[in-house]
Amino acid sequence: MALLFFGKDPNTNGDDCPTVWVDDASADLVLQGWKADAGTETECLAVGHIPDTEAVIRIPARMVPLIRKACDAAEQRGRPAVR
Template sequence: MALAFFGTDPTSGGGNCPAVWVDTDSADGPELVLQGKSADAATRTACSRDSPPAVDETVIRIPARMVEQIRKACDAAEAARTQL
């Protein structure tokens, strides 16, 4: 697994915070890897109306202040995909 780290919540003080990586070695091509707070039951129920999660999926929350890190990770994942 080749994880490229793109950052954490800029207002956090270090570990135990939302974070974003790109895995460039995934069998299905590059994937974003996100760490965030587990969504509460009401949020999971609301999300399930649009897209029920599979057994191995969960709903997480990522603060909007991480858009810059996520955007950079998305750009890197797209660039890696074109290199495959």
């Protein structure tokens, strides 16, 4: 597995901040974000259980351009090759 780096939160110092990658093999998005606060997690639980293997994270809206680029790349990688 190789992760393609798309960027970190542009309004931080570059350390310990939300980050966006795409898994080169599966085309999955990989996101590092802030842990959601208890209130946010409670609201999320209203629509279903959060398994131990999952987490609710918060990504700042200012990262939408990075996520959009990562989504475009993931979509391209996830398509079968055209012959």
